Amino acid sequence: MTTLLVIAKEPRPGRVKTRLTPPFSPEQAAALAEASLADTLWTVAETPATRRVLALEGAPGAWLPPGFDVVPQCAGGLDERLAHAFADCSGPTLLIGMDTPQVTPALLTVDFAECDAYFGPAEDGGFWALGLADPDPALLRGVPMSVPETGAVQRRRLVAAGLRVRDLPRLRDVDTAADAAAVAALVPHGRFAAALARYAAHSGTGRR
Secondary structure (H helix, E strand, O other): OOEEEEEEEOOOOOOOOHHHOOOOOHHHHHHHHHHHHHHHHHHHHOOOOOEEEEEEEOOOOOOOOOOOEEEEOOOOOHHHHHHHHHHOOOOOEEEEOOOOOOOOHHHHOOOHHHOOEEEEEEOOOOEEEEEEOOOOHHHOOOOOOOOOOHHHHHHHHHHHOOOOEEEOOOEOOOOOHHHHHHHHHHOOOOHHHHHHHHHHHHHOOOOO
16 A cells, blocks of 8 residues: 655645635635645545655644644755655655645555556646655655646656656646636535635625
8 A cells, every 4th residue: 555645734824825815815715725635634534545644834733634644844945845755754655735625535546566656747837746656855856846847847857767657637736716716616515615615705706
């Protein structure tokens, strides 16, 4: 089985999902981030795994299901924080973030028998998932993060290391209000969709 690793920030106003503000207030954006994180973590909790790890910037809250090892993120850029999170794991590990509440146990159930790495591209040019049969932090350090080329650079890094890479489906991260609406439509019965429905009318993003 695989270690499932989630990297996330504590959902605090003004610290998460700032691109949702406006149209949402910082408090609403934080609530949407919390709902996205909760949906993600409960999906991970329902997925068979050897170990479940949350690499967290901040403190855990009521949104955290049981069964997770919580480890602090290190200082530095996102590449360093991702590398550090992988360094805490041994054996096959699949990393995801908190921005894709549409993930399912089927998407997260991966088999490394015939590959060395899994790569999940995101629509914005980044990646929503990265799996390594043998976690090597050096595969992430120095990759430019949060730019349109992030995913392409990261995937090339895997190939250049001689790894057999298997691609996962392309998913949409929740960064903007348009992203939020599109993702909520995919999982209309989740916590994220419910939170968006509560706030959309007040923010002026609801249907007319």
